[in-house]
Amino acid sequence: MAKKYVRVHSLNKPVGRIKFNGIFDMDGLYRLMHDWFVDRGYYLEEWRYKHKVPSPSGAEQTINWSAWRKVNAYVKYWIDIYFKIRDMKEIDVIKSGKKKRLTKARLLITFSGKVELDYSKMFGESRFGVFLMDFYNRYILKPEKVISNYWDELYYRIYKLHRVVKEYLDMESKGNAYYDMW
Amino acid sequence: MSEREVVVDKMRLTYEGLFDVTELYKLIDRFLKEKGYDKRERKNIERVTPEGKFIEIEIEPWKKITDYAMNIIKLRMIMTDVKEVEIEKDNVKMKLNQGKIQMVFDGYIETDYENRWESKPLFFFLRTLFDKYFFKPYTSGFQKNVIDDINHLHLEIKSFLNLYRYVTPGWTAPADTFPSP
Numbered sequence: 001m002a003k004k005y006v007r008v009h010s011l012n013k014p015v016g017r018i019k020f021n022g023i024f025d026m027d028g029l030y031r032l033m034h035d036w037f038v039d040r041g042y043y044l045e046e047w048r049y050k051h052k053v054p055s056p057s058g059a060e061q062t063i064n065w066s067a068w069r070k071v072n073a074y075v076k077y078w079i080d081i082y083f084k085i086r087d088m089k090e091i092d093v094i095k096s097g098k099k100k101r102l103t104k105a106r107l108l109i110t111f112s113g114k115v116e117l118d119y120s121k122m123f124g125e126s127r128f129g130v131f132l133m134d135f136y137n138r139y140i141l142k143p144e145k146v147i148s149n150y151w152d153e154l155y156y157r158i159y160k161l162h163r164v165v166k167e168y169l170d171m172e173s174k175g176n177a178y179y180d181m182w
Numbered sequence: 183m184s185e186r187e188v189v190v191d192k193m194r195l196t197y198e199g200l201f202d203v204t205e206l207y208k209l210i211d212r213f214l215k216e217k218g219y220d221k222r223e224r225k226n227i228e229r230v231t232p233e234g235k236f237i238e239i240e241i242e243p244w245k246k247i248t249d250y251a252m253n254i255i256k257l258r259m260i261m262t263d264v265k266e267v268e269i270e271k272d273n274v275k276m277k278l279n280q281g282k283i284q285m286v287f288d289g290y291i292e293t294d295y296e297n298r299w300e301s302k303p304l305f306f307f308l309r310t311l312f313d314k315y316f317f318k319p320y321t322s323g324f325q326k327n328v329i330d331d332i333n334h335l336h337l338e339i340k341s342f343l344n345l346y347r348y349v350t351p352g353w354t355a356p357a358d359t360f361p362s363p
Binding site: 013015016017018019020021022023144155156159162166169171172173174175176177178 | 203204207208211212214215220221222223224225226227228229230235237239249261264279296
């Protein structure tokens with residue numbers, strides 16, 4: 001079997017997972033997360049938006065986002081967000097004397113990320129180029145020295161978004177003691 | 183695959199009464215950061231039920247000790263019937279939560295987490311040999327670290343919940359030798 005050269009270093013498990021069952025502002029959450037990415041210079045792609053016809057228990061939505069950002073000429077961060085919303089119903093709530101349309105649903109958000117190396121294919125696709133890239137990644141950048149720094153940065157940045165979502169949903173476990181990391 | 187050795191197995195803490203969920207979460211998060219653990223929040227579930235909120239949080243922070251071994255603490259918290267109540271303390275009104283908490287602490291030592299010693303059967307054999315006979319003094323020291331960290335966290339949480347009555351550590355390392363009769 002041919003040896004596989006890796007251009008993408010994935011965080012092997014999802015970084016965080018939030019499950020929430022209750023009433024929340026879906027539009028606001030959507031906008032908040034979108035703005036979080038845009039404000040931090042990420043290019044956001046919504047590559048799946050699936051809406052299932054409502055059943056008596058409510059509608060079902062699946063949304064996938066991939067956001068990327070170039071760190072330098074060689075490294076690119078990817079953040080993947082997966083939303084699964086079940087039993088979704090729109091309800092009208094009166095809050096502080098104002099009528100507001102909110103969503104009652106079961107929400108799952110999964111956060112994951114990956115670090116892509118040589119995204120511009122500087123080393124090319126030839127066998128020699130790939131060998132050089134592998135050598136560069138393995139012995140010059142060194143996974144445990146340089147690449148792990150990028151990995152750490154991305155990891156803790158994802159936790160910042162995780163915290164923002166928890167705070168927006170007013171979850172009891174809000175807060176992040178690691179806010180000053182990266 | 184890396185190997186996990188169970189050091190603390192299902193140490194429990196149960197509490198029912200008044201507490202502040204957010205502060206408890208922050209206390210644990212801060213504690214782990216100060217001890218040098220990296221954050222890993224595997225599960226965070228919150229559900230509103232007629233009896234109150236159901237909250238389940240599972241965290242699995244880790245700390246690399248060497249490039250061969252790392253400490254892992256696994257803490258699972260299940261909070262049920264969590265309601266918001268308002269109390270008055272020293273003439274100041276405070277919002278707290280009332281409910282039940284169940285916590286389960288596990289501690290592990292994970293060795294060869296980079297899977298360096300598993301590429302060949304000979305390496306695997308050598309690793310086992312070294313783990314068992316040569317690195318034992320090292321790994322037993324690592325075990326003690328995990329136990330100490332978990333005991334410390336356990337005591338911090340007990341103190342936060344006003345359960346600080348027994349100052350003896352909740353979990354002790356198994357003795358290497360039997361006491362003389």
